[in-house]
Amino acid sequence: MDLPIYMDNHATTRVDPRVVKEMVPYFAETYGNAASRTHDFGWTAESAVEDARERVADLLGAVPKEIIFTSGATESSNLAIKGVAQANADRGRHIITQATEHHATLDSCEALRRQGFEITVLPVDSDGLIDLDQLSESCRDDTTLVTVMLANNEVGVVQPFDDIGAICRSRDIVFHTDAAQAIGKIPIDVETAHIDLLSLSGHKFHGPKGVGALYVRNRPRPRMIAQMDGGGHERGLRSGTMNVPGIVGLGSAARFAQDELATEATFLLDLRTNLHNQLRDGIDGLHLNGHIEKRLPGNLNVSFDAVDGEGLLMGLKEIALSSGSACTSASLEPSYVLRAMGRSKVLAQSSIRFGLGRFNTQEEVDYVVPRVAEEVTRLRHISSGTAA
Numbered sequence: 001m002d003l004p005i006y007m008d009n010h011a012t013t014r015v016d017p018r019v020v021k022e023m024v025p026y027f028a029e030t031y032g033n034a035a036s037r038t039h040d041f042g043w044t045a046e047s048a049v050e051d052a053r054e055r056v057a058d059l060l061g062a063v064p065k066e067i068i069f070t071s072g073a074t075e076s077s078n079l080a081i082k083g084v085a086q087a088n089a090d091r092g093r094h095i096i097t098q099a100t101e102h103h104a105t106l107d108s109c110e111a112l113r114r115q116g117f118e119i120t121v122l123p124v125d126s127d128g129l130i131d132l133d134q135l136s137e138s139c140r141d142d143t144t145l146v147t148v149m150l151a152n153n154e155v156g157v158v159q160p161f162d163d164i165g166a167i168c169r170s171r172d173i174v175f176h177t178d179a180a181q182a183i184g185k186i187p188i189d190v191e192t193a194h195i196d197l198l199s200l201s202g203h204k205f206h207g208p209k210g211v212g213a214l215y216v217r218n219r220p221r222p223r224m225i226a227q228m229d230g231g232g233h234e235r236g237l238r239s240g241t242m243n244v245p246g247i248v249g250l251g252s253a254a255r256f257a258q259d260e261l262a263t264e265a266t267f268l269l270d271l272r273t274n275l276h277n278q279l280r281d282g283i284d285g286l287h288l289n290g291h292i293e294k295r296l297p298g299n300l301n302v303s304f305d306a307v308d309g310e311g312l313l314m315g316l317k318e319i320a321l322s323s324g325s326a327c328t329s330a331s332l333e334p335s336y337v338l339r340a341m342g343r344s345k346v347l348a349q350s351s352i353r354f355g356l357g358r359f360n361t362q363e364e365v366d367y368v369v370p371r372v373a374e375e376v377t378r379l380r381h382i383s384s385g386t387a388a
């Protein structure tokens with residue numbers, strides 16, 4: 001087993017070597033612009049982009065023309081949320097979201113609030129789940145968009161997206177979901193879940209960084225305003241020269257994710273269960289954050305009594321873990337996700353997120369558990385003033 005061990009697969013994932021292999025020719029051999037219509041370089045690039053579009057669509061139960069390529073989930077969510085809100089402002093200016101969303105969603109909503117939109121932020125319970133009755137009650141005649149993430153990036157909690165979709169559909173409200181963490185981890189069918197818009201990102205499921213997609217339902221097609229002006233690429237919704245190698249990588253990652261989803265989910269769930277059980281058996285005062293079952297198979301988020309999470313991470317230098325989302329890990333504020341779930345400031349500050357992925361092994365789990373137990377004991381001795 002090699003050190004360091006990477007267990008931060010919610011921040012990003014290793015690009016699968018099989019994906020890299022499929023991408024490589026598109027840098028220096030097949031390097032045409034997919035929008036060039038007058039020669040073979042362009043046609044070959046365009047055909048690679050269309051193959052990838054089909055693969056991404058297949059993974060979601062969508063059709064290829066419903067896939068818009070972007071630079072990642074942040075851009076997809078900005079386009080979906082601002083694009084729908086602005087295009088439907090004549091119908092209403094009320095949007096519903098929830099408290100544990102990623103900043104790509106929260107800050108897009110905040111930008112709309114500054115433009116005069118009204119935002120309802122639903123709370124979550126102690127398991128991290130929204131209340132469906134409260135969602136129903138919050139829907140109004142002037143509500144044009146509900147944006148609720150599929151799975152949380154810190155605690156892995158999976159929201160009841162089928163029910164949310166049904167509620168939105170019955171009220172003719174557009175439903176957008178940020179599925180950046182869920183894609184390739186749990187089965188998603190945009191038809192059965194009544195999802196109208198879905199954001200995804202390549203680097204969260206063993207594809208490359210800087211490429212993602214927005215699924216945009218074709219029937220009925222939500223009214224949307226593009227957020228990027230230019231050459232009118234991607235059905236006018238996302239101008240800009242296409243990132244052909246990245247898109248090929250995204251398509252390749254989508255295919256492997258689809259082919260291997262069932263076996264990988266079982267593998268990750270077994271690994272996560274072992275990790276959780278072993279940690280619980282070896283460490284007193286361990287608290288699970290997030291619903292035990294309604295969560296991504298590869299996610300474990302725990303807090304420890306009387307331990308500072310940052311100190312713990314510093315003591316575990318050979319293991320790549322995090323205390324929350326990579327975007328906010330530079331801040332010393334306790335996680336807003338855990339705080340929204342009602343965790344005390346102290347417990348929120350002692351949290352550790354384990355993100356298991358395709359390339360982790362049981363051997364790594366067996367190494368990590370005693371190391372975490374050892375560090376927790378050491379830190380508790382220091383804080384209680386006794387020698388370890």
Ligand SMILES: Cc1ncc(COP(=O)(O)O)c(C=O)c1O
Nearest residue numbers: 072073074102104153180181201
């Ligand atoms: C839930 C969620 N949404 C959105 C994003 C942003 O994705 P990207 O890095 O592709 O912009 C992330 C990544 O951290 C995420 O975890």
